[in-house]
Amino acid sequence: MIQKLLIANRGEIALRIIRAAKTLGVETIAVYSEQDRHSSHVKMADLAINIGGGPASNNYLSIEKLIDVAEKHEADSVHPGYGFLAESPEFAEAVVKAGFKWVGPSAEVIQKLGDKLTSRSIAEKVGVPTTSGSPDPVLPNEDAKKIAKEIGYPVMIKASYGGGGMGIQVVRSEDELLPTIEKTSKQAQAAFGNPEVFIEKFIEKPRHIEFQFMADKRGNVVHLGERECSIQRRHQKLIEEAPSMAINEEEREKMGKLVKKLAKYVGYENAGTAEFLYKDGQFYFNEVNTRIQVEHPVTEMITGKDLVLEQLLVASGKRLSWKQKDIAFNGHAIELRINAEDPLQNFAPTAGKIEQLSIPGGPGVRFDSHIYSGYTIPREYDSLLGKLIIWGENRNQSTARAFIAMTELAITGVPTNLPFHRVAIANKNFQKGNLNTHFIEDNLILPYIRAAYNRRVAALFATQMKTRKVFLPIREQSNWRRVALKEMTRRY
């Protein structure tokens, strides 16, 4: 069993891992950048090490520094969380080479599944349904035209080493094809350090459905059902739920079996997710995420299993605690990602200090977050502030609870995407389960948020004018500073 775990991450996932480690009595070492000095994970871990300021490449992305901390402080294992180095085969390899246990699949498996063309050919081999596409990288020439024609327009140009929706372009006609290949290839070189691109069939407005699986070192694999993550903006998920309303028991079982087969075929160990696009009863393999995902709690809520805890057990070499028959699904769960992003400004990231925070409660309500009142959101990192996860006996109950929890959750001082969630949950198509990856655009969500916001401003303003309650504006500067500024600028 592992004894001392280094957590090479920050934010809510660092807390999530610390909690799992504490449950097992495992000691934890947190690392933090200068900007994260006041972050909760620093306070919650048994030991917290400052790994320097500057951009993430100097700290959370520095393999050298992380290994150094692990060695100096006698860690015996490393959990990468998600993002940063979680899917870096180089990091996985460096960790294992230095003699630590890596909480995740082997570097070789990460490498294989990280390459989109290789992972697609593996999927095809084990019978997982895929979209038709070019078997090899393409160049902007006549061959590419031929391949695209065979697949049939619209097609996608995808960077082989892209991720998170980056480096994907849609081509609807042949004359756009070659310029788009050239452009995407250039972007891929700039963003991922590799210009390889390939062609794939473009599925218009699909659902996003993914399967969670867990494997141990001895070749035991279970799947834990699916999650639907169709509500996205710019390919970033905002709302996830399980089970999906779109698929039935039979499809779940069939896909679960195929996903297990894939995991066994590559010799997978630890937690993983196979992502699919789904349309008209058809699944299309997208990619495998070789790490724990942001949205893993919805699966935990409906299965009652602690996935992060199991990750630590499996990484210690223990046998998987569950057999497939132990995995049963109970009720419905939904996760709302609370981001420091303003839906009124087209989801532009926001930063600043959280003045007040009040957290919802009640049955089935879980809030995984690293924020507290007085916390300053650093600009440097992703905008996730926390995840509100709600469980209910059925979808109606969980969405009702989610709606109520959203009225209780208050974060003041910084614009967040809370209004988005309230509006999305109460959308007719959401309530009916008519989801696809274009949900936000197709349902006029943003104009409605604007209208609702303006109504509230009018209501609050009118009340204060009537009651004559005086609330001083939040002071950004002290009067001393203000006067000094006036002196300096001679503008009175």
Added chain:
Amino acid sequence: MTHPAIKKSMEAQEKLKKQSHEKVELPKDYLKEFKSYDIVFTGRKSTLLYNEKTGEIIIDGQIYKPQVIDCGSHYEIKVLGKHSYNVSYSEGHIFLDGRMVDFSFTPSVPKLKRKGKHGANKIEIRSPLPGVIVGLHVKEGDIVKQGDKIATLEAMKMQNELVTDQDGIVEKIHIKINDQTETNQIIALINTKIESN
């Protein structure tokens, strides 16, 4: 059974879908009685116009005349007929429908017009961050109103609409579609002097 609160919000959303959002043309002198206020609500800054005599509020071109009913422990506010909100004050905080919110306002101070290179009557639309211009929505000589889109800038995979914050005439456009822009690069110059005519 759908939850009643969800149902209410759902109906309001459906209604918005049907009604086309028309901005009402106001008579010229109408705005004379209105004063401008700067608002901060949920960390967002905005401005509204308020007429003390009639209690009318204008936000984004829409006129609101909220009814405030004193219910003792709280206030019940009806906005645009159907929408009702509950506002209460305790411990120095404001609660909207039971949720703590931050809301403050000050009368707008007329901004000091800094004399830029082009004088006080011209404003520059600048690129806020490096990117590519993917859309141009105006030509030179076009009359633009506050909030009109001037150009669309694609940066970091996001499409950002660059809008004018004042009325005026587009005097010069400095870029073409597909141009790369740097931070603070001038995209268009807008002459705001026509306002006084």
